[in-house]
Amino acid sequence: MRAAPVPAHRREPAWSNHVEVPAPVADRRLSGEHWWDPDRIAHARDAPRFCPACGGGLDGPGSIAVEYWEGERRVYHVRCDACRWSGDVAKVDRMIGHEAPHG
Numbered sequence: 001m002r003a004a005p006v007p008a009h010r011r012e013p014a015w016s017n018h019v020e021v022p023a024p025v026a027d028r029r030l031s032g033e034h035w036w037d038p039d040r041i042a043h044a045r046d047a048p049r050f051c052p053a054c055g056g057g058l059d060g061p062g063s064i065a066v067e068y069w070e071g072e073r074r075v076y077h078v079r080c081d082a083c084r085w086s087g088d089v090a091k092v093d094r095m096i097g098h099e100a101p102h103g
Contacts, residue, residue, distance in 0.1 A: 043067055048076055048089050056082035065089075 048065045049058055058065050062081030067074060079086040 042074075046074065046076075046091060048078055051078065051080035051083060051085060052087070052089060053085035054080060054083040056080055 047067065050056065051058060051063070057063070058078065058080060060081060063079060065076045065078045067076050069075070073090060075088050075090045077086070078089050
């Protein structure tokens, strides 16, 4: 005997986790300053625009730069569709490197 199919949506609005969506949007602020604006602006400013491996643009389909945080450190996970590279990109304040010997 087959079980009855489960409905794809809830039919009973009296469930304990049911929340009515507010109807009017009149009380909501849709423009102007918001508390998240400084972070949004920093994200748009700091997000990588080009692949660190091939230099291709990250604005095409299949490429992405997603921001996440490690404590106070802002990191972008990047995937380039052009060269299939993926990795993390982070802004550094100071870097000490070495120079290859000249020969």
